[in-house]
Amino acid sequence: MKQLPMPIINKQRCTRCGQCISQCPTQAVEMIDQYPMIVHPAQCTYCGICEEICPLNAVELLYTITVHQ
Numbered sequence: 899m900k901q902l903p904m905p906i907i908n909k910q911r912c913t914r915c916g917q918c919i920s921q922c923p924t925q926a927v928e929m930i931d932q933y934p935m936i937v938h939p940a941q942c943t944y945c946g947i948c949e950e951i952c953p954l955n956a957v958e959l960l961y962t963i964t965v966h967q
């Protein structure tokens with residue numbers, strides 16, 4: 899099974915404003931139990947928009963590297 903990197907949403911910081919949901923270009927995020935969740939991980943392109951637009955810096959994309967061999 900392929901492992902996909904996912905943005906991490908910090909529930910302690912999140913104010914549930916919904917911007918990460920409305921601005922995700924692939925509709926990968928939805929509100930579940932009043933908090934945003936990456937409910938469609940296969941749709942996430944790891945574009946970084948949710949991290950960039952979150953006013954509370956509650957979204958973090960883990961650092962990734964590409965190794966060329």
Ligand code: SF4
Binds near residue numbers: 911913954
């Ligand atoms: S943009 Fe940030 S504060 Fe707003 S719902 Fe998403 S994670 Fe929460």
Ligand code: SF4
Binds near residue numbers: 936943945948
């Ligand atoms: S990284 Fe991009 S595609 Fe993935 S959840 Fe955030 S905005 Fe959507």
